[in-house]
Amino acid sequence: MRLPTTTPRQQSRRFPGLVVGAVAVLALSACTGSAEDAADDEEGGSAPAAAAQGSNDEEGDTVTIGFSAPAADHGWMAAITNNVRDLAEQYPDLDLQIAEGTNDVNLQISQVETFINDGVDAIVLLPFDGAAMTPIALEAMEAGIPVINVDREFDDPNAARVTVLGDNYGMGVSAGSYICEQAAGDEDVVVAEIAGIDALPLTQDRSQGFEDALSECGLDVDARQAAEFTVESGEEVASQLLQSESQIDYLWNHDDDQGIGVLAAIENAGRDEFVMIGGAGSANAMRDIQGDNGVLKATVIYPSTQGADGVKLARLLVQQKGVADLVEVEVPRMVQLYAPVVTADNVADYLGSAFES
Structure with a gap:
């Protein structure tokens, strides 16, 4: 990602052994169980884990999400938008409005204004300049449209309902x-x-x-x-x-x-x-x-999945779902993705989701 205006350091400066953690590592494609599941649990007949985790992927009410990101002028940024486009095939209930990538702040502001005027359900925004995009993001939030801020943070935390960051x-x-x-x-x-x-x-x-x-x-x-x-x-x-x-x-x-x-x-x-x-x-x-x-x-x-993760979280927000494996019923305010080391021993696990330079 590459060019955030600010990035908070939320990790400890001490590292016992060589283990590195992240603020949050979340399963973004599943949700918490339904009320029926909870009732089953009380009766000792909990639903299979696979069924509970798959419930968020089931088709729900159509969600219109506006997405805007900088121009795809290098591999990582191109992958950000391509990963978002791929979600349209995965989720029939997603109506994705993807604006043309731009490094022109004024044009990106105009794109968000269009989303607001069109009354989209949520906006996922990877700003070219987080500070410059803060006022329009605040405007969207004040209009009742949740904003998911990706990678480059806004100046005001109130400008986003959710922030998705790399580390x-x-x-x-x-x-x-x-x-x-x-x-x-x-x-x-x-x-x-x-x-x-x-x-x-x-x-x-x-x-x-x-x-x-x-x-x-x-x-x-x-x-x-x-x-x-x-x-x-x-x-x-x-x-x-x-x-x-x-x-x-x-x-x-x-x-x-x-x-x-x-x-x-x-x-x-x-x-x-x-x-x-x-x-x-x-x-x-x-x-x-x-x-x-x-x-x-x-x-x-440094995950190029951040935009897609933002869209999936936006879908959960609008459909009033939560995130699997959390007791909390609401989508978190911040998700910070992990920064693992890839070597010959584990490269096969990561190659499939890697971006092309």
Whole structure:
């Protein structure tokens, strides 16, 4: 995701062992049991788990949801909208109104105004600029239309009924913890980092998580360069880093889209003495990991399912359903998705949902 205006750090700065948690890991496709299920439970005849969990997927009243996101100018953002489109086939009761992706804030505001005027049931919004989109989101909420804020947060929490986030700080923690595990107590290893755009809070959070996790095993970042989340900048910055550092043991690159350029620079330099960890979780990165034929050995996921998760939560809200496995009957105010490390050992579990760079 990439460009939120603000990203709260809600994780602890201490990490017992190498386990990284998230604020919430929720099953988004199912709901809490019905009143009939509850009555059955009291009589000792609870419904099968599969039936209870499948109830949210059963067709209900038609729900009209407006969806707006930035332009699909890189793989991760394209996957955001494509995953939303796929839900239309899965849920016949979904009437999806998908606006054309745009990086023009004024146009995105106009798109949301149209949704409000059309009287949609809910709006799922991944803002190009969270601060700029806050007033129109507040307007939608005041009109009685629930807004689901995805990835790039609004300035005012009242502008959204639900916020769905990735975990930028957790990405850094996962990458750093993986290196600690691989280094196995060797504090003499050289760790390098190729970040995204340094001015962005998301980059700052990723780097802070990385630094905090490394400190747990006595390591720090020995060399760092910032790129711009593009292939071209990744290649340029990686070339500079490789020229200045004669020895590297571990390299974390924040973003698999820019990682295409990073890997090109590594190949051009003929370097293969280090282990590289990617970020975001692209399919091409996972295939490289699966093939085990280069320096890329792992990547940390930043889910491209966030928009689709937002739509599914919007559907639950409008149909007055809850989320399975929670006692709470209402959809939560915030869902923060996990940032797992993908390696050759578990890549098959994640490849099917990965985005193409």
